[in-house]
Amino acid sequence: MADVREEEDEEECPELVPIETDYNSQSVQIPVTIITGYLGAGKTTLLNYILTEQHNKRIAVILNEFGEGSALEKSLAVSHAGELYEEWLELRNGCLCCSVKDNGLKAIENLMQKKGKFDYILLETTGLADPGAVSAMFWVDAELGSDIYLDGIVTVVDAKYGMQHLTEEKPDGLINEAARQIALGDLIIVNKTDLIHQEELDELRHIVRSINGLAKIIETQRSRVDLSNVLDLHAFDSQTNENLQEKFCHMQTTRPHLDKSIITVTFECSGSILEEDLNQYLQNLLWEKNINNKSGNPMEIIRLKALVSIKEKTQQVIVQGVHELYEQEETSVNWESDTERLNRFVFIGRNLDKEILEKCFSAAVIKPGESS
Numbered sequence: 001m002a003d004v005r006e007e008e009d010e011e012e013c014p015e016l017v018p019i020e021t022d023y024n025s026q027s028v029q030i031p032v033t034i035i036t037g038y039l040g041a042g043k044t045t046l047l048n049y050i051l052t053e054q055h056n057k058r059i060a061v062i063l064n065e066f067g068e069g070s071a072l073e074k075s076l077a078v079s080h081a082g083e084l085y086e087e088w089l090e091l092r093n094g095c096l097c098c099s100v101k102d103n104g105l106k107a108i109e110n111l112m113q114k115k116g117k118f119d120y121i122l123l124e125t126t127g128l129a130d131p132g133a134v135s136a137m138f139w140v141d142a143e144l145g146s147d148i149y150l151d152g153i154v155t156v157v158d159a160k161y162g163m164q165h166l167t168e169e170k171p172d173g174l175i176n177e178a179a180r181q182i183a184l185g186d187l188i189i190v191n192k193t194d195l196i197h198q199e200e201l202d203e204l205r206h207i208v209r210s211i212n213g214l215a216k217i218i219e220t221q222r223s224r225v226d227l228s229n230v231l232d233l234h235a236f237d238s239q240t241n242e243n244l245q246e247k248f249c250h251m252q253t254t255r256p257h258l259d260k261s262i263i264t265v266t267f268e269c270s271g272s273i274l275e276e277d278l279n280q281y282l283q284n285l286l287w288e289k290n291i292n293n294k295s296g297n298p299m300e301i302i303r304l305k306a307l308v309s310i311k312e313k314t315q316q317v318i319v320q321g322v323h324e325l326y327e328q329e330e331t332s333v334n335w336e337s338d339t340e341r342l343n344r345f346v347f348i349g350r351n352l353d354k355e356i357l358e359k360c361f362s363a364a365v366i367k368p369g370e371s372s
């Protein structure tokens with residue numbers, strides 16, 4: 001990594017080269033951004049756009065074909081029958097590309113060996129993939145976790161067909177893939193706006209927001225989006241803390257728009273919680289699934305973010321969750337005073353009931369002034 005930088009900066013006076021802590025630290029962590037979205041929404045168009053834009057990064061692109069029988073149409077990919085993954089291609093700006101057939105982890109390991117050659121990974125999922133399962137790859141493997149981190153999930157929505165994808169009924173009450181992809185997005189790109197009228201666009205935007213009350217929504221044509229909106233989002237680590245604080249102020253619980261629809265629920269609750277009680281609350285919700293809504297249906301959490309106050313900890317703790325996986329991380333931010341500790345939660349999922357979610361958490365909280 002250092003060699004690459006030196007080559008680049010060869011002509012410059014060394015004293016003027018800014019010190020980037022990332023490059024100086026022992027192990028450089030490489031961010032991975034997952035690009036998801038329904039079939040044909042504009043994911044590859046977005047990848048190509050990112051690669052050709054000015055970004056001063058060496059980007060590795062992984063095209064992910066988990067479980068898909070059909071051949072990739074990608075002009076970027078090279079096909080070699082019978083091989084797990086395919087040749088690396090050199091792209092513009094020294095970027096790299098490879099196509100992953102089955103085992104995402106293997107491909108990333110392969111990538112890691114070439115780590116010196118790039119500093120960002122973009123992973124395009126197939127249109128029907130559950131980005132939650134893909135993002136889990138970066139959470140379950142601790143060793144990998146030390147080299148790569150999940151930066152964010154970008155969901156591309158087809159402005160013309162998005163509504164149709166979202167309203168499609170699934171058998172046996174399964175979650176609609178298009179809705180799940182929106183629920184998991186940290187950034188949602190509503191693409192192909194050239195193909196629809198403003199009123200349709202407003203309606204689609206409204207539905208997207210009703211599903212995900214947390215994500216930033218951007219409208220595009222040909223997936224042309226300012227790269228600062230896509231890369232380095234830090235959506236899954238404690239650097240989001242400030243960001244999250246600010247977002248909470250604007251965010252509210254959304255109302256369902258479609259049948260069995262996915263919504264966002266937010267709430268605040270003051271006080272502190274014992275770590276074991278927090279784990280119990282999250283595990284009841286995510287693992288046991290024994291917290292039901294008023295109709296008796298278990299709540300299904302797809303995405304969760306929270307800022308919590310753990311008893312005896314001076315620092316704010318951030319909780320991140322995707323489906324059954326969750327993680328707590330201490331932030332660098334201290335609580336200002338013991339009396340003003342405010343826990344804040346965002347849940348995105350199905351069959352959610354704000355009142356019940358809040359009540360269950362609140363029951364485990366030690367209110368200011370109370371002793372445990």
Ligand SMILES: Nc1nc2c(ncn2[C@@H]2O[C@H](COP(=O)(O)OP(=O)(O)OP(=O)(O)O)[C@@H](O)[C@H]2O)c(=O)[nH]1
Pocket residue numbers: 037038039040041042043044045046126127156191192193194195220221222223
């Ligand atoms: N009219 C219009 N067409 C677009 C726009 N963006 C992309 N397309 C076209 O839509 C088609 C699908 O785009 P891709 O980028 O391949 O979509 P994808 O999500 O990667 O598709 P899959 O990988 O097959 O799921 C291509 O023919 C693009 O040229 C847009 O903003 N407007």
Ligand SMILES: [Zn+2]
Pocket residue numbers: 043044045124
């Ligand atoms: Zn594609």
